[in-house]
Amino acid sequence: xxxxxxxxxxxxxxxxxxxxxxxxxxxxxxxxxxxxxxxxxxxxxxxxxxxxxxxxxxxxxxxxxxxxxxxxxxxxxxxxxxxxxxxxxxxxxxxxxxxxxxxxxxxxxxxxxxxxxxxxxxxxxxxxxxxxxxxxxxxxxxxxxxxxxxxxxxxxxxxxxxxxxxxxxxxxxxxxxxxxxxxxxxxxxxxxxxxxxxxxxxxxxxxxxxxxxxxxxxxxxxxxxxxxxxxxxxxxxxxxxxxxxxxxxxxxxxxxxxxxxxxxxxxxxxxxxxxxxxxxxxxxxxxxxxxxxxxxxxxxxxxxxxxxxxxxxxxxxxxxxxxxxxxxxxxxxxxxxxxxxxxx
Amino acid sequence: xxxxxxxxxxxxxxxxxxxxxxxxxxxxxxxxxxxxxxxxxxxxxxxxxxxxxxxxxxxxxxxxxxxxxxxxxxxxxxxxxxxxxxxxxxxxxxxxxxxxxxxxxxxxxxxxxxxxxxxxxxxxxxxxxxxxxxxxxxxxxxxxxxxxxxxxxxxxxxxxxxxxxxxxxxxxxxxxxxxxxxxxxxxxxxxxxxxxxxxxxxxxxxxxxxxxxxxxxxxxxxxxxxxxxxxxxxxxxxxxxxxxxxxxxxxxxxxxxxxxxxxxxxxxxxxxxxxxxxxxxxxxxxxxxxxxxxxxxxxxxxxxxxxxxxxxxxxxxxxxxxxxxxxxxxxxxxxxxxxxxxxxx
Numbered sequence: 243x244x245x246x247x248x249x250x251x252x253x254x255x256x257x258x259x260x261x262x263x264x265x266x267x268x269x270x271x272x273x274x275x276x277x278x279x280x281x282x283x284x285x286x287x288x289x290x291x292x293x294x295x296x297x298x299x300x301x302x303x304x305x306x307x308x309x310x311x312x313x314x315x316x317x318x319x320x321x322x323x324x325x326x327x328x329x330x331x332x333x334x335x336x337x338x339x340x341x342x343x344x345x346x347x348x349x350x351x352x353x354x355x356x357x358x359x360x361x362x363x364x365x366x367x368x369x370x371x372x373x374x375x376x377x378x379x380x381x382x383x384x385x386x387x388x389x390x391x392x393x394x395x396x397x398x399x400x401x402x403x404x405x406x407x408x409x410x411x412x413x414x415x416x417x418x419x420x421x422x423x424x425x426x427x428x429x430x431x432x433x434x435x436x437x438x439x440x441x442x443x444x445x446x447x448x449x450x451x452x453x454x455x456x457x458x459x460x461x462x463x464x465x466x467x468x469x470x471x472x473x474x475x476x477x478x479x480x481x482x483x484x485x486x487x488x489x490x491x492x493x494x495x496x497x498x499x500x501x502x503x504x505x506x507x508x509x510x511x512x513x514x515x516x517x518x519x520x521x522x523x524x525x526x527x528x529x530x531x532x533x534x535x536x537x538x539x540x541x542x543x544x545x546x547x548x549x550x551x552x553x554x555x556x557x558x559x560x561x562x563x564x565x566x567x568x569x570x571x572x573x574x575x576x577x578x579x580x581x582x583x584x585x586x
Numbered sequence: 587x588x589x590x591x592x593x594x595x596x597x598x599x600x601x602x603x604x605x606x607x608x609x610x611x612x613x614x615x616x617x618x619x620x621x622x623x624x625x626x627x628x629x630x631x632x633x634x635x636x637x638x639x640x641x642x643x644x645x646x647x648x649x650x651x652x653x654x655x656x657x658x659x660x661x662x663x664x665x666x667x668x669x670x671x672x673x674x675x676x677x678x679x680x681x682x683x684x685x686x687x688x689x690x691x692x693x694x695x696x697x698x699x700x701x702x703x704x705x706x707x708x709x710x711x712x713x714x715x716x717x718x719x720x721x722x723x724x725x726x727x728x729x730x731x732x733x734x735x736x737x738x739x740x741x742x743x744x745x746x747x748x749x750x751x752x753x754x755x756x757x758x759x760x761x762x763x764x765x766x767x768x769x770x771x772x773x774x775x776x777x778x779x780x781x782x783x784x785x786x787x788x789x790x791x792x793x794x795x796x797x798x799x800x801x802x803x804x805x806x807x808x809x810x811x812x813x814x815x816x817x818x819x820x821x822x823x824x825x826x827x828x829x830x831x832x833x834x835x836x837x838x839x840x841x842x843x844x845x846x847x848x849x850x851x852x853x854x855x856x857x858x859x860x861x862x863x864x865x866x867x868x869x870x871x872x873x874x875x876x877x878x879x880x881x882x883x884x885x886x887x888x889x890x891x892x893x894x895x896x897x898x899x900x901x902x903x904x905x906x907x908x909x910x911x912x913x914x915x916x917x918x919x920x921x922x923x924x925x926x927x928x929x930x931x
Contacts, residue, residue, distance in 0.1 A: 244597075244598050246597060252649065252650055253588065253590050253622050253624070253648065253649075253650050253651050254588050254620050254622060254650055254651075255650065276598055278595075278597045278598055280595075280597075280625065280627060281624070281625075282624075282626070282646065283624065283646050283647060283648050283649075284647070285647040285648075285649045287647075290647050293645045293647075294645060294646060294647055296641070296642075296645050297641070297642045297643075297645035297646050300638045300639060300641060300642035300645075301627055301642065302627060302629035302635070302638075302639070303597055303627060304629065305596075305597040305598050305599075305629075306597060306598070
């Protein structure tokens with residue numbers, strides 16, 4: 243089949259939004275399909291939104307047998323066989339309207355843009371043969387704001403067999419971008435309340451140097467610098483697999499994430515228990531308290547208790563790690579399921 | 587610098603300009619820049635939809651990009667304050683192909699309006715460009731003739747010059763690259779039949795169609811050339827192809843009215859091989875110069891047969907022509923580092 247994968251992009255900015263497309267591309271090619279990947283630019287400025295949406299509308303992909311659309315506003319592209327794998331709305335106009343993340347005033351002008359955007363999104367999504375989402379959270383938003391029914395299709399990671407369980411050392415690792423909204427600082431703050439000698443390793447690249455520098459200072463101020471490693475750099479896939487193979491547990495505490503997040507899934511493939519917080523959003527669709535990990539309020543003391551518990555009760559940690567691994571199959575997270583649904 | 591290469595794409599068809607864009611990205615990165623390719627889908631049928639495709643390119647917004655290098659219509663219409671054009675071609679069906687009666691634009695007022703629209707948008711884009719480079723003399727002349735814009739010719743470099751180190755002659759004449767009627771490999775076979783018996787020919791490359799391949803096989807049979815010709819009609823890996831070039835006594839390239847130097851001639855000159863071409867081969871004649879870098883014959887079998895024989899008559903002279911071809915090529919300074927520097931200037 244000739245399949246066009248359509249998404250929007252910001253030049254020179256990488257991240258999970260490209261992984262879902264590019265991994266699917268490889269898997270589809272391996273399955274014998276012809277694939278064309280189409281990344282078109284999109285800038286979120288309210289006053290530039292509609293002319294760009296018109297551009298998406300003019301994209302002509304008649305040569306494809308079907309198209310699969312990902313990041314907004316690629317779902318605006320018209321096609322006789324359009325599938326949408328929706329990963330998020332333009333959230334400032336949706337669930338983040340009443341939040342500091344909106345980024346523009348709540349006035350008649352912007353309300354007008356918002357209402358028109360909702361109508362255009364609803365119409366474009368309505369054209370699709372099928373709408374999938376990457377999480378229950380996103381499905382709920384599609385239902386609430388657009389009245390669109392969608393099927394949750396969890397994005398798998400690429401070549402998951404790379405991840406495995408080898409040992410359980412004394413370290414809780416957190417491997418994701420070092421960013422304020424990923425809240426590595428909460429883990430450092432928790433460390434000083436820990437009674438056990440549990441250690442922390444925070445690895446990843448940051449979009450700025452401020453946050454990693456702040457983390458280092460925080461560790462010094464809290465007197466826990468000897469128990470935390472802050473590794474501010476891009477972690478290669480092999481190294482990541484090694485870190486997860488040997489760690490005690492994996493922590494991932496994003497603020498209201500759209501989906502469970504690749505770090506969660508990677509740790510589960512390595513059969514490690516997961517540590518997260520009650521406000522982590524889509525992460526909670528995967529992590530179940532005391533079953534495959536520990537879910538605490540986003541507070542240092544509560545996190546510290548959970549960290550001690552993981553350190554002290556290795557049998558429980560081991561058991562929860564195994565459950566995390568079993569959860570992957572339970573949720574049907576895998577490429578064969580993805581292909582089956584997207585190509586149905 | 588963050589450099590975005592902007593190109594068209596025809597979904598599920600990969601063309602020459604796509605590979606040029608990919609190589610440009612690689613060489614921008616080699617020069618220490620961040621580079622990415624934006625491929626904008628372009629559908630020109632039916633022609634009445636062309637305005638929507640132009641509008642699409644103009645309505646996209648770019649952020650986080652320091653410099654744009656745009657290659658084709660209508661992708662080059664995308665707005666950016668620092669945009670350099672490396673013009674592969676315009677929408678030729680509104681210009682020279684229209685004049686030649688080969689256009690998909692409708693007759694009458696609608697067609698006239700479309701041409702006017704394309705030309706106006708082009709002119710506005712050319713006016714605002716930081717710098718305009720043309721891929722060939724032909725593209726440069728068209729741009730001057732139809733739009734009145736001056737541009738500098740910046741030819742596409744070869745992508746892997748290190749493969750074409752040259753080497754001793756293994757006594758065959760090589761004709762590589764795509765096989766089709768316009769590249770005229772069949773003419774070489776006709777010439778071979780009239781050339782001295784010691785001349786041998788290797789033709790290797792992908793045929794455009796089954797008919798193109800059949801034509802060469804039949805000619806070889808009909809002219810009784812089986813023991814003097816090797817036909818290897820398929821896509822060759824770069825290393826296989828380079829090995830044929832490096833071992834050749836001389837390289838023949840006789841496309842009809844080629845726009846550019848042609849990769850085949852550029853690669854042969856890089857390898858220091860004498861060139862055999864024809865008087866009507868257009869851009870190839872920028873490198874193939876009669877009795878300087880090889881032989882340029884009239885495009886018929888007798889004249890070409892004389893050229894083929896001459897390449898064997900005096901091996902020392904043939905080798906000297908090869909060295910002269912290499913010197914001629916080097917004098918043009920067509921390399922990726924120089925190209926990247928020009929495109930970012």
